Amino acid sequence: MLQRPDQEEYNSYFETYISQVPEGDYHSFLQNQLDTIIALFAEMSEEKALLRYAPxxxxxxxxxxxxxxTERIMSYRMLRIARGDTTSLPGFDQDIFIANTNFDVLSIRDLLQDFQAVRQATFTLLTTIAESAWEHRGVSSDHPISARALAYIIAGHAQHHLNVVHTRYLQA
Structure with a gap:
């Protein structure tokens, strides 16, 4: 079973995400989260999918x-670090990424299928990481980080945004 990372395994910025992952079976949490995201977005209308809770x-x-x-990027970082690559990995600007998407021509179902494919790739990647490799450390965005911290960031980041959907978007 994948163990929760120690605080010295990641930049304190990521505590917001890692704290979202409960104790227990990480893989089951990730699967339940996938099921929740599918249920939330699968029947969403295109009109609702364009909803913003503020301008x-x-x-x-x-x-x-x-x-x-973010899951794609964190999985890539996890792969590199778990495999022993100590090359410093760059950060990314989430706003530039969003500004350069074609969300307006893709349906919410297309975007959900993309998420499902990425999550399935994450599941597959997790099975290829040796137990001893979870503690491998590298550098990402100029900060040290472990492979297992990245796994927890993947789950916690998605959970953080699910919480935002429930508290901000679905309340609007």
Whole structure:
């Protein structure tokens, strides 16, 4: 079973996300989260998917793209670090990523399928990481980080945004 990372394994910025992952079976949490995201977005109308809870906030489509993009990036970082690559990995600007998407021509179902594909790739990647490799450390965005911290960031980041959907978007 994947163990929760110690605080010295990641930048304190990521505590917001890691704290979202409960104690227990990480893989089950990730699967339950996938099921929740599918249930939430699968029957969403295109009109609702364009909802913003404030003028300067992302639409639900953009939010789903952001969750997907972030999981792709964090999975890539996890792969590199778990495999022993100590090359410093760059950060990314989430706002530039969103500004350069084509969410307006893709349906919410297309975006959900993309998320599902990325999550399935994450599940597959997790099975290829040796137990001893979870503690491997590298550098990302100029900060040390472990492979297992990245796994927890993936789950916690998605959970953080699910919480935002429930408290901000679905209340609007």
């Amino acid at each position: 300067d906030k992302w639409s639900l489509k953009e939010l789903l793209i952001h969750i997907t993009d």
